Amino acid sequence: MEREKADLILNMGPQHPSTHGVLRLVLELKGEKIVNSDAIIGYVHRGVEKLAEHRKYMQILPVFDRVDYVSANTNELGFVLAVEKLLGIEDKIPRRAQFLRVIMAELTRISSHLIWLGTHALELGAMSVFLYAFREREMILDLFEEIAGGRLHTGYMRIGGVAADATERFIEELGKFLEVFPEKLNEYETLLTENRIWLSRTKGVGVINKETAINWGITGPTLRAAGCDYDVRKYYPYCVYDELDFKVPVYQNGDVYDRYRVRMDEMRESVKIIKQCLEKMPEGPVQIEDTTIILPPKEEVYNTMVGLIQHFELVIHGITPPKGEVYAAVEGPRGELGYYIVSDGSNKPYRLRIRPPSLINIAILPELLKGHYVADVISIIGSLDPLMGEVDR
Amino acid sequence: MLYVKKELLQVLKKEFKDRVRELPVFRGESTVEVDKEILLPFMGFLKHDERFKMDMLVDLTAVDYPGRKPRFVVVYHLRSIPLKHNLRVKCWAENDEVPTVIELWRAADWLEREVYEMFGVRFTGRELRKLLLPQKYPYYPLRKDFPLEGKETPCEVWDWE
Numbered sequence: 001m002e003r004e005k006a007d008l009i010l011n012m013g014p015q016h017p018s019t020h021g022v023l024r025l026v027l028e029l030k031g032e033k034i035v036n037s038d039a040i041i042g043y044v045h046r047g048v049e050k051l052a053e054h055r056k057y058m059q060i061l062p063v064f065d066r067v068d069y070v071s072a073n074t075n076e077l078g079f080v081l082a083v084e085k086l087l088g089i090e091d092k093i094p095r096r097a098q099f100l101r102v103i104m105a106e107l108t109r110i111s112s113h114l115i116w117l118g119t120h121a122l123e124l125g126a127m128s129v130f131l132y133a134f135r136e137r138e139m140i141l142d143l144f145e146e147i148a149g150g151r152l153h154t155g156y157m158r159i160g161g162v163a164a165d166a167t168e169r170f171i172e173e174l175g176k177f178l179e180v181f182p183e184k185l186n187e188y189e190t191l192l193t194e195n196r197i198w199l200s201r202t203k204g205v206g207v208i209n210k211e212t213a214i215n216w217g218i219t220g221p222t223l224r225a226a227g228c229d230y231d232v233r234k235y236y237p238y239c240v241y242d243e244l245d246f247k248v249p250v251y252q253n254g255d256v257y258d259r260y261r262v263r264m265d266e267m268r269e270s271v272k273i274i275k276q277c278l279e280k281m282p283e284g285p286v287q288i289e290d291t292t293i294i295l296p297p298k299e300e301v302y303n304t305m306v307g308l309i310q311h312f313e314l315v316i317h318g319i320t321p322p323k324g325e326v327y328a329a330v331e332g333p334r335g336e337l338g339y340y341i342v343s344d345g346s347n348k349p350y351r352l353r354i355r356p357p358s359l360i361n362i363a364i365l366p367e368l369l370k371g372h373y374v375a376d377v378i379s380i381i382g383s384l385d386p387l388m389g390e391v392d393r
Numbered sequence: 394m395l396y397v398k399k400e401l402l403q404v405l406k407k408e409f410k411d412r413v414r415e416l417p418v419f420r421g422e423s424t425v426e427v428d429k430e431i432l433l434p435f436m437g438f439l440k441h442d443e444r445f446k447m448d449m450l451v452d453l454t455a456v457d458y459p460g461r462k463p464r465f466v467v468v469y470h471l472r473s474i475p476l477k478h479n480l481r482v483k484c485w486a487e488n489d490e491v492p493t494v495i496e497l498w499r500a501a502d503w504l505e506r507e508v509y510e511m512f513g514v515r516f517t518g519r520e521l522r523k524l525l526l527p528q529k530y531p532y533y534p535l536r537k538d539f540p541l542e543g544k545e546t547p548c549e550v551w552d553w554e
Contacts, residue, residue, distance in 0.1 A: 041524065041525060042524065042525030042526060042527075045525045045526070047534060049511075049535060050534060050535055050539075050541060051541070054541050085420055086420070088420065212499075214448050214449050214474055215448070215449075215498055215499050215500065216498075216499045216500050217449055217450050217451065217498065217499075217500030218500075228474060230474055235477055236394045236395065324419040324420065325419060325422070325424070325481075326419070326420050326422060327394065327422060327452075327470060327479075327481070328394070329394070336451070338451065338452060338470075340452065340454065340468070340470070342456055350456070351454075351456045351457070353452065353454040353468075355451065355452040355470075359503065360500060360503070360504070363499075363500065363502055363503040363504075364499075367499075392525055
């Protein structure tokens with residue numbers, strides 16, 4: 001194919017405020033139209049996969065918090081599920097822990113979508129949505145702080161359960177949040193959904209059809225906006241998603257506007273899921289009892305010899321899964337977040353590969369931008385919701 | 394996660410004879426190993442055959458086994474959205490080269506570039522540039538013999554394209 005000749009080459013980023021981090025685009029323009037473009041990434045490459053090869057399984061968790069730094073819980077969950085699959089203990093995880101995991105994952109989805117909504121609207125000129133979205137996100141971060149101690153990097157999941165049980169205050173505050181949040185969502189929608197400026201900036205822009213999306217490996221809201229109902233939670237249910245009643249929002253046009261609609265609906269579904277979890281969650285332990293996998297309770301470590309030895313053993317030797325390879329995936333806020341672990345039977349993974357949904361979703365950018373105007377670039381990047389920490393890893 | 398059924402793996406064996414080998418199933422995940430020479434027809438078969446319909450390349454990566462020959466194995470995770478099943482395909486990179494699958498799945502575009510810069514596996518039949526690292530960076534960091542803390546010797550990496 002012959003390259004169309006450009007009049008001007010424009011460098012956008014890596015410090016551009018609306019590229020969601022450090023994404024650099026080199027746009028070849030003819031007038032205001034993009035004839036060719038190239039995406040240059042890697043500015044925050046930290047070598048997470050290499051780091052993981054040099055750490056024990058338990059030590060990897062805090063690193064993965066920082067891969068996708070606005071949705072730490074789903075990152076952890078995916079990794080924890082992969083290691084549990086490798087160990088073959090998926091069925092032994094206590095049910096209360098499973099429900100808590102789902103609650104945290106869905107809260108994370110809401111908080112991540114809120115950031116997306118705020119920044120995406122801000123980029124397209126709707127400043128007020130940003131302020132509202134961050135107000136509600138603050139409530140979620142307070143919830144995280146209450147249950148896990150951390151606000152962004154919660155470190156809540158454990159191989160074999162979760163770090164701590166939900167406190168009464170957490171349940172109470174979560175109930176309050178679930179009560180007010182759907183109304184707030186309606187409030188955001190009054191600002192955007194039928195807003196004429198919003199519609200003209202988003203409708204029919206950046207269209208990806210179903211076949212193209214699948215061929216490019218796109219997952220998450222971007223794929224569902226294109227008319228494919230693929231969602232890991234429905235296709236390959238993990239934790240307790242198969243017992244919960246929720247819909248997967250699917251839209252047909254595959255443009256920026258539909259991606260917005262999918263994410264808005266997803267937040268509503270997440271509220272539904274959390275409500276059901278609170279109803280169905282049984283009492284009981286939140287950690288597996290096997291001390292070769294999870295640290296014994298602190299009272300035992302401080303007061304008994306056995307506890308101390310078990311603690312010591314696990315910290316020094318770590319978890320040693322059998323030799324083998326597994327792939328486990330969760331539905332992160334941005335799409336399918338997969339972990340492929342190759343184990344050689346030692347206490348460190350031989351190879352750990354993260355399937356980063358953001359990277360694979362934005363690979364289509366150079367192709368997608370062709371023929372669009374410069375102003376649409378902002379709206380398209382925003383709608384794909386890339387997170388550069390995850391793109392570069 | 395649902396993987397391709399045993400009967401279907403037999404179909405592959407019938408079609409491609411001993412050039413496709415079934416690896417032991419671990420935790421319910423099926424893997425096949427395929428010779429480099431027939432990688433492209435094999436992948437094309439998986440994508441277009443009615444019984445497989447593997448229309449999505451979920452992930453593409455490599456694993457380094459120093460001391461073994463060939464040293465790198467390229468791992469493809471394939472999925473069929475309509476049939477919901479998965480399959481892992483492995484292909485040993487003889488002479489550190491593997492044919493590209495970009496014609497079948499565009500998702501391979503950036504993933505192959507990443508494997509190239511991290512392991513030095515070359516994908517033939519396409520243009521290869523580094524993805525995350527500077528273009529002039531001389532090492533392959535995910536190889537097992539690359540130290541975790543990096544190399545001390547200074548190198549000219551910035552290209553300011």
